[in-house]
Structures are given as structure tokens and as C-alpha cells.
Amino acid sequence: MTTGVIIARFQSPYLHEGHKNLIERVQEKHATLVIVLGISPVSGSRRNPYDYFTRERMIKKEYPNLVVLPLCDHPSDEVWSSQLDQLLHNTFQHGSFVLYGSRDSFVNYYHGKIDTVELPDISPANATELRQQLSERVSESLEFRAGIVYAYYNQYTKVYPTVDVAVFRNEKTEILLGKKANSNKWRLVGGYVDPEDVSYEVAAKRELQEECGEIVVSAFSYELSHRVDDWRYRKEVDKIITTVYSCDFISGIPKAQDDIVALDWLAVDQLPVLIKQEKITEEHIPIFEKLIEKYLLVHS
Secondary structure, eight states, X not given: OEEEEEXXXXXXXXXXXXXXXXXXXXXXXXXXXXXXXXXXXSSSXXXXXXXXXXXXXXXXXXXXXXXXXXXXXXXXXXXHHXXXXXXXXXXXXXXXXXXXXXXXXXXXXXXXXXXXXXXXXXXXXXXXXXXXHHHTOOOOSHHHHXXXXXXXXXXOOOEEEEEEEEEEETTTTEEEEEEETTOOSBBOEEEEOOTTOSSHHHHHHHHHHHHHOSOEEOOOXXXXXXXXXXXXXXXXXXXXXXXXXXXXXXXXXXXXXXXXXXXXXXXXXXXXXXHHTTOBOGGGHHHHHHHHIIIIITTO
8 A cells, every 4th residue: 555645844734725636636636644844953943944853743633643744954954865765664564655745845855766757736725835924923822922931942042143343553553443323332343144245255345334434444364363352232042243344444524324323543552551441331441451461562
């Protein structure tokens, strides 16, 4: 007897008509139906918000007799295909199978030995659109609030990458520093790395331009990386790590913009005094101490 196997993700808040139609069409052909759920290596993302157990329960609530199995994603289609074949043969020894897929099917990526069938998608329902619609809804229910807690606790803890830039002039005797509206203390210019940035260097150049305007500087040099003791994250498990670059000012007029409200050139040899006077933002003090050690004390 041949077992029907649906290979899918079911990353949907509920089984929509397309899912049900797929399951029921395969059930018409096979006495035994198995659903293999893809498991993403990324925990709790927009594309893969639901873990295996959540999806398994969703399916079994409406189809309690189905067998649901997990299969981890793999960067190699050949290895993934081999693992799929092995999973099925280990679960159902001496069995034969047919693999089924629908929208965005696995069929083009499968390199195993089992026959495949790609069924036409006759439902307009789309899991991506359903997730988007759900993301815009807020509920007053306990279940909704509990779901938010569950989602956050089942994410990997994160490091948020930022970049900071030390712009020097006059043979590194002066450094360009900025102030933000919510603080009267001096700091390096910089900010968060965006997903669109292709490197930390690109992020640093973008932040420098956004906060200081169209100034011309030399090539960037890596200085250090450092976990920032940012007050917003002191009681959080997620943290910030910044990468610091330096460059030499060539030309232009620095203009405070974006979230920077003031810019000025300060003498590098005055940084120790400014630190003692508590005029440097606290989270940047360890960075300034490293820069002082390299550019002031070494040459004094």
C-alpha cells in the first residue's frame, strides 16, 4: 500500500481552504497520509513565525489521525532529499510513498528516489497574506497576550549590530563628536546597521552621511568592536555590539542632522578631561578610552 506524503510548511494562523483541499485530495488517493513539515533554522521570523509543535497541533485539531513529521531545512537540496527519504523509510519500514506539493512546491528541489506529484493550487488563499493581515490585529484576549510571550521566549537571544565613526582632522589631534536631543553629552556619530547594508563599512558610511551631511573623508580603518552598555538593554537579554571605524576629514562642512542636534570638533587631548567632567555619554567611554590609548598616549 502506497502512503501519500504532503511536503509543506503550513506557516499559517489556521488551515485555509487551500490546505484543506490539498489534504483531502491526497486522502482520496491514499488510505494513509503523512504531512512532513519543514523546520527553518531561523526561530521566530516573519516568514516562519510558527514552530513545529504549533503547526502540528493546528493540523491534528482538524485531522487527528494524520501522521505529522518534522524535517529540518538544509542548504544542500541533495542532502535534504536524502534526509527526507531516510525519515520516511525509518518511520514506515518497507513502505512505498508518493510525495505531494502545491504552491511554491518542493518538487524542483527534490533529488531523491520517491515519485513526486505537484497538484494545482485551486484556492486563492495565501499564507503570506494571512500572516500580514494577522500582524495588524490586536486582541484583548488572554490567548493573544500569552502568544506574544510565547513568541518572544522562543526566539534566539539577539545581538543588535551598530557602527560608530571617529572622524579625525589635523593629524588626529581633533575629533568630530555629536550630541543627541535627549542627552547633553558628547558621543561618536553612528547608529544601527540596516538589513539593506551589505557590510559594516557601508553602514558606517551611511550613518556618517546621514548624521554629518556631505563631507569627504579618507578610507575607513577598523578600530575595535565593543559591547555597548546601552541603558535601554541593561535589563534585557538582547544586547548591542558596535563596530568602530576611524577616518580622516578631507573637506566639507559637517552639518548636524538626523537624530544628531549638534556637532563640533574637540581636541583629542581634552577627552580625558571631558570624561572626568561627565561630558561624554557613558556607553561610549570605553570606546574613547581605547582611542585615547592609541591616538593620544602612544604619541605623547
